[in-house]
Amino acid sequence: MSFRNYKEKIDEGDTVILYLCNNFFAIEVKPEIKNKKGELIENVYQTTFGALKVRNLIGSNYGSKVELSKGWGHILQPTPELWSLTLPHRTQIIYTPDISMILLQLDLVPGCVVVEAGTGSGSLTHALIRRVRPHGHVYTFDFHDHRAKVAQEEFQEHGLADFVTARHRDVLAEGFGDDLKEKADAVFLDLPKPWTGVPHAVAAIKNDGGRFCSFSPCIEQVQRTCLTLEQQGFQDISTMEVLQSEIKVSRKTVPVRDLSFLKHKKGTVQLVQVPRPTQSGPPIDLAADTLTQVSYDATVACDEDRSEANKPIIDRIPRANILNVATRISACMAADDVPKRMDLTPIEAPNTLAL
Amino acid sequence: MISRGKKRSKEFDLELTAEAVNLIEEIGLKVSGADNRNIYDDGRSQKLSASEISDLTYDSTKASDIVETLITNSNTFHNKTEFSQEKYLKKKEKKYFEYIQILRPNLRIITEILYRLDSSKVQGIRIDTLSQIITLSNISNEGNHLLYDSGSNGLLAAALLSAMGSEAKGKLVHMHPGNMSQKQALLAMNFDSEQFNKCLSVNVYSALRQVYQGCDTHTQKETVLESECNLKRKATDEIEHEIKIPKLDDSQIPIKDHDTDESNVAKKKPKWHFDNIAASEVLKNKVDSLVIASKEDPQNIFLELLPFVKPGRQFVIYYTVAEPLQNLYMILKSTSNVAALRLTCNWMRNYQILPERTHPEVMMNGSSGFLLTGYVLK
Numbered sequence: 001m002s003f004r005n006y007k008e009k010i011d012e013g014d015t016v017i018l019y020l021c022n023n024f025f026a027i028e029v030k031p032e033i034k035n036k037k038g039e040l041i042e043n044v045y046q047t048t049f050g051a052l053k054v055r056n057l058i059g060s061n062y063g064s065k066v067e068l069s070k071g072w073g074h075i076l077q078p079t080p081e082l083w084s085l086t087l088p089h090r091t092q093i094i095y096t097p098d099i100s101m102i103l104l105q106l107d108l109v110p111g112c113v114v115v116e117a118g119t120g121s122g123s124l125t126h127a128l129i130r131r132v133r134p135h136g137h138v139y140t141f142d143f144h145d146h147r148a149k150v151a152q153e154e155f156q157e158h159g160l161a162d163f164v165t166a167r168h169r170d171v172l173a174e175g176f177g178d179d180l181k182e183k184a185d186a187v188f189l190d191l192p193k194p195w196t197g198v199p200h201a202v203a204a205i206k207n208d209g210g211r212f213c214s215f216s217p218c219i220e221q222v223q224r225t226c227l228t229l230e231q232q233g234f235q236d237i238s239t240m241e242v243l244q245s246e247i248k249v250s251r252k253t254v255p256v257r258d259l260s261f262l263k264h265k266k267g268t269v270q271l272v273q274v275p276r277p278t279q280s281g282p283p284i285d286l287a288a289d290t291l292t293q294v295s296y297d298a299t300v301a302c303d304e305d306r307s308e309a310n311k312p313i314i315d316r317i318p319r320a321n322i323l324n325v326a327t328r329i330s331a332c333m334a335a336d337d338v339p340k341r342m343d344l345t346p347i348e349a350p351n352t353l354a355l
Numbered sequence: 356m357i358s359r360g361k362k363r364s365k366e367f368d369l370e371l372t373a374e375a376v377n378l379i380e381e382i383g384l385k386v387s388g389a390d391n392r393n394i395y396d397d398g399r400s401q402k403l404s405a406s407e408i409s410d411l412t413y414d415s416t417k418a419s420d421i422v423e424t425l426i427t428n429s430n431t432f433h434n435k436t437e438f439s440q441e442k443y444l445k446k447k448e449k450k451y452f453e454y455i456q457i458l459r460p461n462l463r464i465i466t467e468i469l470y471r472l473d474s475s476k477v478q479g480i481r482i483d484t485l486s487q488i489i490t491l492s493n494i495s496n497e498g499n500h501l502l503y504d505s506g507s508n509g510l511l512a513a514a515l516l517s518a519m520g521s522e523a524k525g526k527l528v529h530m531h532p533g534n535m536s537q538k539q540a541l542l543a544m545n546f547d548s549e550q551f552n553k554c555l556s557v558n559v560y561s562a563l564r565q566v567y568q569g570c571d572t573h574t575q576k577e578t579v580l581e582s583e584c585n586l587k588r589k590a591t592d593e594i595e596h597e598i599k600i601p602k603l604d605d606s607q608i609p610i611k612d613h614d615t616d617e618s619n620v621a622k623k624k625p626k627w628h629f630d631n632i633a634a635s636e637v638l639k640n641k642v643d644s645l646v647i648a649s650k651e652d653p654q655n656i657f658l659e660l661l662p663f664v665k666p667g668r669q670f671v672i673y674y675t676v677a678e679p680l681q682n683l684y685m686i687l688k689s690t691s692n693v694a695a696l697r698l699t700c701n702w703m704r705n706y707q708i709l710p711e712r713t714h715p716e717v718m719m720n721g722s723s724g725f726l727l728t729g730y731v732l733k
C-alpha cells in the first residue's frame with residue numbers, strides 16, 4: 001500500500017525499497033512467506049551483506065538504517081522512479097528520463113484522464129497515476145491477458161486501484177471502448193504499429209482537444225505515425241529523443257610536474273617555489289593530503305647571493321587533488337540499445353483565426 | 356488576421372475562422388525542376404522591388420495572392436525542385452501569415468517560450484531537465500514541498516505547482532533570496548487563485564528567521580538583509596515587531612480576516628508577512644520534497660534546508676555547471692544523511708519527420724545544466 005501516500009512508518013503489506021551499495025531492491029513486507037512445500041516460514045531477504053529479517057522492518061521509519069547480518073542498508077519508500085528501477089520485468093519498460101518527458105509533453109496534471117497501451121510491466125503507469133491522482137484516472141490496456149491481470153493485481157497491492165483501470169484488450173483491433181469515447185485528455189501508445197491506433201486515439205480524446213504521444217524504437221514507425229497523425233488532423237507534431245547521462249564523481253590524486261625551474265641556472269636563483277595549486281576539492285578531503293608527496297631539495301646558494309644564502313632552493317612537487325569526472329551513458333536507452341523516439345501531438349481544437 | 360487597411364499599418368483585426376487554408380494546397384505547384392543546377396543566388400531572381408512587395412502585402416487580402424504574385428514574378432521558382440519549392444512556400448507562409456492560434460497556457464508551452472526567448476533567464480533549464488526535476492522530486496497532489504529558486508523567473512514554481520494540481524492538499528514554499536519573488540512563469544500559467552495561493556513565496560532570510568527566532572525581526576541589523584530590503588519593507592518593520600504572531604496553521608491565514616477583525620495595525624501587514632508565518636509552520640512540520648535551483652553556490656543552501664525535509668524523501672538540486680554539484684557530491688558522500696546520490700545531465704534532440712526528408716534537427720543548446728539527486732536519510 002506504500003505507493004498511495006507519503007508515509008513515515010513501514011506497515012505490514014508495504015512494498016519497500018532497500019538501498020544497498022548503489023543498488024535498489026524492492027521487498028514486500030510480509031513477516032512470513034510460503035516455502036516450496038506450502039508451509040509458512042519466516043521471511044528472510046538475502047543480500048550481499050547478509051540476511052534481512054523482513055519482520056523487523058515493520059514499524060520502523062522510511063529513510064532509516066537497517067541492520068543486515070554483515071552490514072547495513074537503508075529503507076526507502078517506493079516512488080514511481082524507484083519502482084522503475086526495481087520492478088519485475090515482464091516486458092521492456094520505459095525509464096525515468098523518457099517518462100518525465102512523456103508526462104510533460106502530454107500536459108498531464110492532477111485530474112486528467114489518460115489512456116495508455118500497452119501496460120507492459122506498468123513502469124510508465126505508476127508515474128501516470130502519481131501525476132493525475134486523486135481525481136484523474138489512468139486507463140491502461142494490454143492484449144496479453146496475463147500481463148493485464150498481473151498489472152491490475154499489482155495496482156491493487158500498491159493501493160492504487162482507485163486511480164487506475166487495467167483492461168485486457170487488443171486496442172489496435174478494437175479501440176479503447178465506447179465508455180472512453182471523448183473522455184481522454186491524453187493518449188499514450190507504446191506498442192508496435194502505433195499508427196493503426198491513431199484513429200482510436202482520436203475517438204477517445206475529448207472534444208475540446210488533447211495530446212497524443214507514441215514511443216517507438218524505429219524511425220520508420222515514427223514516420224508512419226507522423227503521417228497518420230497529420231491525416232487525422234493533429235497539429236504541432238514534434239519528435240524528440242532524450243538521453244540522460246550519469247556523471248561519475250570520484251577523487252583522484254595525481255602528480256604535478258614542475259618544469260619552470262629549468263629556466264634558470266642552478267645557483268643563480270635563490271628561490272624557486274611553485275605555489276601549491278589551489279585545492280579543487282572541498283576541505284573535508286584533507287585526509288587525502290597524506291598522499292601528497294612533497295619533496296624538499298635544498299641547496300645552498302652560491303657566494304654572490306649571500307643575503308639569501310640560507311634560504312633553500314625549493315623544488316616542490318606537490319600533488320593536487322582533482323576531481324575526476326567520467327561520463328557514462330545511463331540505461332535510458334532501450335534494452336535493444338536503439339534509442340527510442342517519441343512523437344507527440346496535440347489535437348487541440350483551438351479557434352483558428354483568419355483574414 | 357485582417358489588416359486595418361492603412362498602408363504600413365501593423366494593426367490587424369481578428370476574426371474567427373473554422374478552417375485554416377494551407378498555402379501549398381491553395382497555390383498548387385505545377386512545374387518544378389529536377390535539381391538546382393540552374394539556380395543562382397544573385398539576388399535578381401525576384402522581379403518585384405522591395406517596395407512593390409510591401410505594397411502588395413497591404414493591398415492583398417489573402418496570403419496566397421501575395422505569394423502567387425511573388426512566384427509569378429520569380430525567375431527561378433519553377434526551376435526549383437519540388438522540395439525547395441515547398442520549403443520556399445513554407446517560408447513565405449510564415450512571413451505573410453494570416454492566422455494566429457490562441458492556446459490555453461500550460462507548462463509545456465510556457466517552458467518552451469521562456470527557453471526560446473532567453474534560456475539564461477530560466478537558468479538554462481530545458482524542458483527535458485525540467486521534466487525530470489518534477490519526477491525526481493516525486494511531487495504530487497499530496498504533501499508540502501520546498502523550493503529554493505534564485506532565478507528561473509518562476510518557472511520552477513510554475514512546474515511544481517502545476518504538478519501539485521488545483522486541488523493540492525499541501526503548500527509549496529517558494530524561497531527566494533530577493534525582496535520580491537520572480538513570478539513571470541507562475542503568472543503566465545493562469546492558475547486559478549486557489550491554486551496560485553498554494554504557493555507561499557517567501558524571502559529565504561525572513562522565512563528561516565521566522566522558523567528559528569519565532570517573530571519578524573527586520574529591525575535587527577543584518578547587513579545582508581538590509582541590502583535586499585526595499586524601503587516599503589522597512590517601513591513596516593516597526594509595526595510587525597510589535598505584533599504578536601498569532602498561532603496559525605497554514606490554512607487559516609486569509610488577509611481578509613485580519614482586515615476586518617483587527618485594527619488598522621493589521622491592515623498595514625502585507626501579504627508576505629502572513630506567507631512568512633505560514634511558510635515557517637510548513638517548515639516546522641517538515642516537507643516532502645526539496646528542489647533547489649540557485650545561482651549561488653548550492654552547498655550552504657542545501658545544508659541549511661536539508662533539516663526541513665522528512666527522512667526518506669527526495670531532493671533535486673539544479674545547477675548550470677557541474678563543478679559546484681561535484682563538490683557538494685563529495686561533501687555529501689562523506690556524511691551519512693543522504694543516500695543514492697546521482698549527478699546527471701541531459702541531452703535532447705528533435706527530429707524533422709517528413710517523407711524522404713527525415714533528419715535530426717539542429718541540436719538544441721548543448722547544455723541544459725546538471726542535476727544532483729538523492730534521498731534524505733533519518
Ligand SMILES: C[S@@+](CC[C@H](N)C(=O)[O-])C[C@H]1O[C@@H](n2cnc3c(N)ncnc32)[C@H](O)[C@@H]1O
Binds near residue numbers: 119143
Ligand atoms: C514495451 S511494452 C510496454 C511497456 C510499458 N510502457 C512499461 O513502461 O512498462 C508493450 C506492451 O504492449 C502490449 N501490446 C502490443 N500490442 C498491443 C495491442 N495491439 N493492444 C494492446 N496491447 C498491446 C504488449 O503485450 C506489451 O506488454
